[in-house]
Amino acid sequence: MIDIGFYSFIVSIILAVYIVISSFLGSKKESFLYIETARRSFYVICFFITVSSFVLLHALVTRNFQVEYIANYTSRTLPMFYTVAAFWAGQEGSLLFWTWLLAIGGAVVAWNTRHEFTKKRYIPYTYAIIAITDIFFLILMIFATNPFKLLNFMPPDGAGLNPLLQNPGMTWHPPTLFLGYAAYTFPFAYAAGALLSGELDNSWIKDIRRWNIFAWFFLTIGIVLGGEWAYEVLGWGGYWAWDPVENSSFIPWLSASALLHSVMMQERRGMMKIWNMILAMITFNLCIFGTFITRTGFISSVHSFGQSKLGPFFIIFMLFVLIGFMILVIWRKNKLKSENEIESFLSKESMFLFATIILVCICFATLWGTAFPLVSELIKGIKITVGQEFFNRVTIPQFLLLFTFMGICPLIAWRKASKLNLQKNFIIPVILFIITAVVLFIFKIYLIYAVLAFSLCVFVLSVITTEFYRGTIAYASATGKNYFSSFFAIIKKNKRRYGGYIVHIGIVLIFFGVTGSSAFVTEKEVPLKPGMSEALGHYVLRYDDLTYENTPHKEIVAAKISVFKDGKPYKILYPEKNFYRNREQPATEVAIMSTITHDLYVILGGYERDKSASFKFLINPLVIWMWIGTIVVSIGCIIALWPDKKYAAA
Amino acid sequence: MTTKTKKILIGSIIVFGILGYLAYSGMQDSMVYYLNVGEFLNDEQKYKNEGVRISGKVVDGSVVRDSNGMRIQFEIMDEKDKNKKIKVDYSGIIPDIFKPDITVVVEGKLIENHVFKATVLLAKCPSKYQEKNEKGTTEKN
Known part of the structure; x- marks a missing residue:
């Protein structure tokens, strides 16, 4: 039964090799049959990888501990929900999951292109590139890290899942992230396909539009869920620490965001063709890099690379993608010439260009800081790490600049903006920007970055509001409909544009939350005895009691903290430490009270028999706006992705 | 031009x-330099007043917790050479997975009397939320 999972890999890899050969041959001989069989093979691969995935799921659900993966990540007492989620908890399973998503995506591409592959010459090449990626992941699982590896005995129980991972945030974080990663295979495959075929008009750019938004959407959600998990479960008070693993998901997000914007330049003005190509490749490669770092712990040391079986595979594949692609770009460079030039500094084109350049700069700065320990170890023989200070100092000014462009871009004209255009459009947003800054100064906020950040939030929001307002008014006066229905009508008529603006609103809200919670944290670490109180901001926190509770899975030690606001009882919080039965280590459960302006965050640090305990109290301002912003981003993405009626009918 | x-x-x-x-x-x-215990002790003078990160294994039986649970003293040893040890003094939230015999990373400075005053204590490699090494089979894939 378990063998079926592995044999499905063998069948799939043979089919994938067939796709590569057959699509190349088919393109060369212009043979419909070759290409059509290659296309249909994607459905078969999808079927077989799905079979493999179900075999693993079945083994998980039936708790077949003879499978090494299942013995390592689950146990008899693990709740069923987390047992299923253990699919993507470890290296082998998560690579299978990646491959599964890739196989499904491949089938979707095959379906979408069923009428097109004879018209568009790049499609067969795109098939070949997707199949090569399939082959890479299948090689990993067949030769290096087989999820179906059996132990030569049947252990009575498994090791269980790390309690840190037994949390809803951690359950959804990896699959959303992997979905984003896997989906970036397709923009890359189309780009490489276009290069191979030489059919370099805007057709491929239109084909990747949806993949691009879709992948970016899931990448964003994945990153935020990871941050939320760190905030609620890791329990150190924050959500982002510029840790290599966090960075490895953020780096492709940055280049992906650049790609998302620069494709519009090509669609509208025939510009940035080489740039788009390279961004599609870099984003895909960084997604592979992200998978690699998370799954191998490579960045912690060059030595761990030597010990990891996966390392060489990943390095070779990433180099193959990078070098092969660049050779193709150079080969086709005459066909990738820009059709237009930037006419003026004050134009939409130049704003787009600057924004994408900044995103790429942030991307490489983050990559540099993340990879620095490796670089220094390779060059100087000694490992040197760079701290959060580096990342903050380099990225914050760039983000502020980026937000400035984000505000200017919607209201500035293509080609060349006139002075009148600028005056008319920006007078109100600029005034609001200044007012915000002045008000913040009056309230004695002198942190220059924070003041700029908050004022820019207001600036960007007012620009976007103006856009919605004008669109609505124009539509209402043209059609005679009321403002309310006009507002929805314009969104419906131009989903991508207004969906994009809604995404921007969400990003502004996230930025607002990040600024508040990173610049204005109040924290205190205190030892307390029952009955003692501690003041923090507007609150007084009284430690009342320590309670013990036994459940079949764990023992819960909870501290009762009465929160008083302005002298009145306000809320009771229970920060906990949980001791899982088959674990030696405790799991800290923080208590978080979220309000619209700030979170009160309480960690139980330790305690003694006499119930004296130590706590860490934090007030993290505006955290909730990051979660709200993410929901707004999601709404925007869904609007942008929503199919137009004519597509739906076709 | x-x-x-x-x-x-x-x-x-x-x-x-x-x-x-x-x-x-x-x-x-x-x-900051990122060293293991052996590397640090080999060149102690060089790193004397510098902030460094050191990784090492928590020595069994060396852990002394302060009564309120916020301060902890322990020794870390080189993973290869058990005789190379450093005393560590740390105040703050102690990671859940901290216990003897695991690998930790401490960041801070060496102060008088060969005590390393740590301001950061990370337990194990935080990137791998993987389970304990069952019969030594999987950890390093």
Whole structure:
């Protein structure tokens, strides 16, 4: 039964090799049959990888501990929900999951292109590139890290899942992230396909539009869920620490965001063709890099690379993608010439260009800081790490600049903006920007970055509001409909544009939350005895009691903290430490009270028999706006992705 | 060279200059050596007043917790050479997975009497939320 999972890999890899050969041959001989069989093979691969995935799921659900993966990540007492989620908890399973998503995506591409592959010459090449990626992941699982590896005995129980991972945030974080990663295979495959075929008009750019938004959407959600998990479960008070693993998901997000914007330049003005190509490749490669770092712990040391079986595979594949692609770009460079030039500094084109350049700069700065320990170890023989200070100092000014462009871009004209255009459009947003800054100064906020950040939030929001307002008014006066229905009508008529603006609103809200919670944290670490109180901001926190509770899975030690606001009882919080039965280590459960302006965050640090305990109290301002912003981003993405009626009918 | 390319050139030199400076200064201020216990002890004088990160294994039986649970003293040893040890003093939230025999990373400075005053205590490699090494089979894939 378990063998079926592995044999499905063998069948799939043979089919994938067939796709590569057959699509190349088919393109060369212009043979419909070759290409059509290659296309249909994607459905078969999808079927077989799905079979493999179900075999693993079945083994998980039936708790077949003879499978090494299942013995390592689950146990008899693990709740069923987390047992299923253990699919993507470890290296082998998560690579299978990646491959599964890739196989499904491949089938979707095959379906979408069923009428097109004879018209568009790049499609067969795109098939070949997707199949090569399939082959890479299948090689990993067949030769290096087989999820179906059996132990030569049947252990009575498994090791269980790390309690840190037994949390809803951690359950959804990896699959959303992997979905984003896997989906970036397709923009890359189309780009490489276009290069191979030489059919370099805007057709491929239109084909990747949806993949691009879709992948970016899931990448964003994945990153935020990871941050939320760190905030609620890791329990150190924050959500982002510029840790290599966090960075490895953020780096492709940055280049992906650049790609998302620069494709519009090509669609509208025939510009940035080489740039788009390279961004599609870099984003895909960084997604592979992200998978690699998370799954191998490579960045912690060059030595761990030597010990990891996966390392060489990943390095070779990433180099193959990078070098092969660049050779193709150079080969086709005459066909990738820009059709237009930037006419003026004050134009939409130049704003787009600057924004994408900044995103790429942030991307490489983050990559540099993340990879620095490796670089220094390779060059100087000694490992040197760079701290959060580096990342903050380099990225914050760039983000502020980026937000400035984000505000200017919607209201500035293509080609060349006139002075009148600028005056008319920006007078109100600029005034609001200044007012915000002045008000913040009056309230004695002198942190220059924070003041700029908050004022820019207001600036960007007012620009976007103006856009919605004008669109609505124009539509209402043209059609005679009321403002309310006009507002929805314009969104419906131009989903991508207004969906994009809604995404921007969400990003502004996230930025607002990040600024508040990173610049204005109040924290205190205190030892307390029952009955003692501690003041923090507007609150007084009284430690009342320590309670013990036994459940079949764990023992819960909870501290009762009465929160008083302005002298009145306000809320009771229970920060906990949980001791899982088959674990030696405790799991800290923080208590978080979220309000619209700030979170009160309480960690139980330790305690003694006499119930004296130590706590860490934090007030993290505006955290909730990051979660709200993410929901707004999601709404925007869904609007942008929503199919137009004519597509739906076709 | 046209005035336009000149403008672009000057503009990008300024921008990249600023970015380069920010990156450089950020690195200077946040760079720390990342060593294991052996490497640190081999060149102790060099690192005396520098902030460093040291990774090592928590020595069994060396852990002393303060009564309120916020301060902890322990020894870490080199993973290869058990005789190389450093005393560590740390105050703050102790990671859940901290216990004897696991690998930790401490960041801080060596103070008098060969005690390493740590301001950061990370347990194990935080990137691998993987379970304990069952019969030594999987950990390092």
